[in-house]
Amino acid sequence: MRHAIVIGNTDGIGLGLTGRLLADGWAVTGLSRRSAAVEHDRYVHIVADVTAPDYPAELARALTAAGRVDLCVYAAGVGELLDLDDLGAQTRAIEVNLLGVARTVEVVVPRLLAAGGGHLIGLSSLADTLITPDAPGYAASKAGMSSYLIGLGAVLRPRGVAVTVVRFGFVDTKMAKGQVKPMMIPAERAVDVLMRCVRRRPAVVAYPRRMAWLIAAAAPAVRVRARLAGR
Template sequence: MRHGFVIGNTDGIGLALTRRLLAEGWAVTGMSRRPAAVEHDRYVHVAADVATPEFPPSLARALDAAGGVDLCVYAAGVGDLLDPDDLAAQTRVLEVNLIGAARAVEVVVPRMLAAGGGHFIGLSSLADTLITPVAPGYAASKAGLSSYLIALGAALRPRGVHVSTVRFGFVDTKMAKAPVRPMMITVDRAVDVLMRCVRTRAAVVSYPRRMAVLTAALGPVARARARLGSR
């Protein structure tokens, strides 16, 4: 039986993906700070905060208990808007979105390499091309995540381990905090995209495509504005 780990599955995409994997016959281990609303004989939940030093050993123990991992999806994420009086919140965004993912890779990938195969998926964002004063930590964390996973995937593919970077635009979850959310998709549609990625093991998935084109075009403009604003 295929075993998947979903890190960050209390709600949103992670929770919906957990349910979809179970419906398609997977055994699933979920990890998040709070319990997920899932009850199934093929589901195990592990409480863990990805921004703490306890996360890697907790993940390692869960992997050992599962006896292997075919798929690991890093869906943990936060996206606090900038409050100049609370810059610690931006640090937390970097810790959860980027460093937490790197910690997961550090624990999961060696086991996949030892087993001769596996698939790691990280949920990034189309914001990885932007520089935005509204949410600088979020954009920076996703830029770092995309860069890291794309490069890692190129290095690991010859050894049988696949790494995918899934770059979503606006998804209808609590993370979508912007006042304007063009081309927003449903959580179910996001899970459809993820399940297709599970099957194809594509290195990079950007969705919606029109939004990907738009953000790519806006990236240089945002950088120029940021440079002008710093003078």
């Protein structure tokens, strides 16, 4: 039986993906800061915070209990709009979105290599190409995540371990911040995209594609404005 670890599955995309994997016959272990509303004989849940000192040990124990793991999905993520009275929120975005995935890689990748294969998926964002004054910690953390996982994947794929970076735009979850949310997609459609990634194991997926093209075209101008504003 195929076994997946889903990190960050209390709600939103992670929760939807957990249900879809179970429906598809997978066994799933979920890790998140709170309990997940999932009851299934092929599901195990572990309460763990990716920023806590004991997170790597908790994750290692979960992997050992699961036995062979075929898939690990890092769906944990936070992001807040910039508030100069609470810069700690920007730091936390970097801790969860970037350092959390790096700590996960430390534990998971050696086991996938030892098993001779597997698949790691990280949920990034189309914001990874932007320099934005609205949520600089979020954009920076996603830029780091995408860069790290794409580079790592280039090394791991020839050794049988696939790494996929999924760059979503606005998804209708609590993570969607701001008054304007163009081309926002429902969480279920995001799960559809992830399930295709599970089957095909691409290196990078950007969705919605039209929004990815628009952001790619606008990114140079955004960087220029940011530099000019800093003078």
